[in-house]
Every structure is written in C-alpha cells, then in structure tokens.
Amino acid sequence: MDDSRPVDQRFTKALPKIELHAHLSGSISRQCLHEIWKRKKERNPYFDVEDPLVLMPPGKVDYTLETFFSTFSKLTYQLCNDLESLVYATNSVLEDFLGDGVVYLELRTIPRASPGITREQYINTVLDTVEKFREKTKRMSVFLILAIDRGSMIAAEAEEIVNLAIENKSRGVVGVDICGNPTKGDVSIYKEPFSRAKANGLGITLHFAETTASASPSELATLLSFQPDRLGHVIHVPDEIKKEIARRKLGLELCISCNVHAKMINGGFLDHHFGYWRHEECPIALCTDDVGFFCSPVSNEYLLAAQHFSLTRTDLLDMCLKSVDAIFAGEYYKGRIQAMLEVFATRFNSA
Numbered sequence: 314m315d316d317s318r319p320v321d322q323r324f325t326k327a328l329p330k331i332e333l334h335a336h337l338s339g340s341i342s343r344q345c346l347h348e349i350w351k352r353k354k355e356r357n358p359y360f361d362v363e364d365p366l367v368l369m370p371p372g373k374v375d376y377t378l379e380t381f382f383s384t385f386s387k388l389t390y391q392l393c394n395d396l397e398s399l400v401y402a403t404n405s406v407l408e409d410f411l412g413d414g415v416v417y418l419e420l421r422t423i424p425r426a427s428p429g430i431t432r433e434q435y436i437n438t439v440l441d442t443v444e445k446f447r448e449k450t451k452r453m454s455v456f457l458i459l460a461i462d463r464g465s466m467i468a469a470e471a472e473e474i475v476n477l478a479i480e481n482k483s484r485g486v487v488g489v490d491i492c493g494n495p496t497k498g499d500v501s502i503y504k505e506p507f508s509r510a511k512a513n514g515l516g517i518t519l520h521f522a523e524t525t526a527s528a529s530p531s532e533l534a535t536l537l538s539f540q541p542d543r544l545g546h547v548i549h550v551p552d553e554i555k556k557e558i559a560r561r562k563l564g565l566e567l568c569i570s571c572n573v574h575a576k577m578i579n580g581g582f583l584d585h586h587f588g589y590w591r592h593e594e595c596p597i598a599l600c601t602d603d604v605g606f607f608c609s610p611v612s613n614e615y616l617l618a619a620q621h622f623s624l625t626r627t628d629l630l631d632m633c634l635k636s637v638d639a640i641f642a643g644e645y646y647k648g649r650i651q652a653m654l655e656v657f658a659t660r661f662n663s664a
C-alpha cells in the first residue's frame with residue numbers, strides 16, 4: 314500500500330469490508346422506512362403512525378439508549394409488521410451494505426412474531442430474500458445470526474430461536490446472539506440454549522458490557538461461560554476481564570459511531586476503546602450496529618478510525634485481514650475475503 318497517500322473516503326469505500334454486527338431492523342434507512350410508511354398510508358389513510366422522516370429527521374443521530382429502543386416499538390415494528398414490508402426492508406438493507414463496499418455480511422435479527430406472522434415465517438422470509446439477493450450479486454456474501462432479546466424473552470423462547478438457527482444452518486444461519494435492552498433481563502437463563510447452539514456448530518456472539526447495568530462481574534462471567542467466539546461493544550469491561558478476552562483472542566465487533574452518538578462511552582471518538590483494543594491481539598471488525606439510526610456506513614467507520622487514531626492505509630488493510638479470522642462462515646469464505654483484500658492491495662494503488 315502507498316502510505317504516502319492519506320486514507321480517504323474513496324479508499325475506505327473501495328476497501329473490501331466485512332460487517333459482523335448489524336441489526337436488520339436498525340439498519341433500515343429512513344428513506345426506506347418512509348417508503349413503507351407511504352405505501353401503508355396510501356392503502357389505509359387511517360394508518361396511525363407518524364411519517365418516519367418526521368420522527369427521525371434527516372441528520373438526527375443523537376439517540377440515547379432509551380429513545381433508541383422506544384423507536385423500534387413506536388415506529389420500525391409498526392411499519393415492518395407484514396411480510397411484504399419485511400422483504401422490501403431487507404432488500405434495501407442488503408443493497409445499502411453492497412453499495413458501501415461490504416463483501417461479507419453477517420446480518421443479525423430477532424425472529425419476531427407479529428399478529429399473523431410466526432417466527433418461522435419471519436425467518437423464512439428473510440432467508441428467501443437473502444437467497445434471491447445472492448442470485449443477483451456474487452460480490453457480497455450474506456449470512457444470518459439469530460438474536461435473542463434479553464429484554465423480553467424467557468428461556469423457552471431462546472430454545473425456540475436456537476432450534477430455528479440449527480434447522481436453518483444449511484440456508485445460511487451461522488450464529489446466535491443475545492441483544493436487546495441491556496438494562497433488562499437475566500442472561501443466565503440462556504445457558505442451556507447457548508450450550509446447545511455451540512454443540513451444534515453455531516458461532517456465538519454476545520452483546521457484552523454495553524452499559525454499566527449489564528457489566529456486573531457475575532453477568533460478564535456468565536456470558537464468558539457461554540464460550541463466545543466474538544463479543545459486541547465491550548465497553549464497561551474491568552481490567553481482569555479485558556485480560557481474559559485478550560487471552561482468548563476473541564473477535565471484537567466495535568461500533569464507534571453508535572457508542573459515541575448514543576453516549577454509551579464517555580467522551581468522543583478519540584476516547585473510544587478501539588484505541589485500547591487495537592494494540593491487543595483480538596481481531597477487530599468495525600461495525601455499524603444500526604446504520605439507520607447512526608447514519609455512519611461501514612466505510613465511514615473505517616474513515617473515522619483512521620482520522621482519529623492516525624491509521625495508514627496499510628494499518629486498515631492489516632486490520633481487515635486480521636478480522637477475517639472472526640467470521641462464522643468457515644474457511645472457504647475466509648480465503649475468498651483474503652483474496653479480495655490482496656487484489657485490492659495490489660490494484661488500488663495503481664488505479
């Protein structure tokens with residue numbers, strides 16, 4: 314790489330990127346939500362939900378965790394509550410990641426039942442949409458992670474979701490996650506389902522120490538006992554546990570803009586714990602979390618990291634190469650992404 318040239322947007326967009334921590338419903342753009350809203354309103358003028366472009370005005374990214382979680386129930390889930398809207402939103406999210414230069418995506422979603430839609434229908438619809446998308450483009454590989462909502466789900470529901478994940482491995486489900494409002498729930502109730510997920514060859518990723526409320530020594534020890542392969546966020550982590558994460562070389566999904574805008578960390582970009590973890594051996598994937606809210610695509614996350622932590626083109630390329638180790642989809646896909654990064658490294662300079 315020619316490090317005499319700065320990292321700029323052209324570089325980070327062309328860089329073949331992986332995205333490992335993106336929530337489907339949180340990744341839907343405001344424009345797409347608006348289109349779904351418009352269609353519903355045309356069909357039913359009494360449809361009683363406000364225009365997403367009014368509720369989420371362009372440029373607004375300062376969602377606190379409270380306003381963030383309530384937006385899903387007040388808006389997103391009122392719109393994406395039928396299969397047609399789910400297909401439309403999923404396609405739009407996939408197109409957005411592809412357009413940003415993502416070459417490997419593990420999209421995560423809570424298989425959500427709505428009136429008239431079962432969890433099975435939800436997940437089959439997302440998988441069908443991903444399959445059709447694969448027929449359209451070979452550039453981006455797409456896999457799914459099924460997530461458990463700690464804010465609302467009992468152990469039996471987690472069992473159900475792990476069963477769905479196991480049944481759908483051949484269709485591209487590669488892992489399971491625990492997400493949802495970190496101030497709620499008791500994660501220890503998910504021990505059995507997670508050990509079954511592991512025994513059945515699924516990858517395990519966990520939202521980890523997102524807030525002080527979800528960072529008690531006992532919660533973190535419980536989560537580490539689930540034998541995760543990767544951790545998301547890793548914000549409020551005591552030193553002893555940092556050492557254990559480094560010893561295990563766990564893959565880290567770091568979401569810089571989300572953590573800064575949602576005030577999940579104290580301070581700004583420069584204070585983000587990316588600055589700490591980049592010196593450890595853990596593979597790091599920069600991720601968007603919910604690009605529909607925080608409006609910073611993956612290419613911008615790499616740009617921000619470069620700008621705030623003085624990274625060169627070679628630093629970013631090395632980080633991407635190392636992060637490939639953390640994907641859940643196996644050796645063939647690791648080789649594929651590495652090859653894409655190598656081609657990029659030789660061709661971009663001369664382009």
Ligand SMILES: CNc1ncnc2c1ncn2[C@@H]1O[C@H](COP(=O)(O)O)[C@@H](O)[C@H]1O
Binds near residue numbers: 337385422460523603
């Ligand atoms: C701050 N970051 C976060 N922390 C914890 N959970 C999050 C999250 N961002 C999103 N979700 C979880 O993902 C759901 C939306 O996508 P799906 O309907 O599953 O596709 C949200 O309802 C929330 O439970």
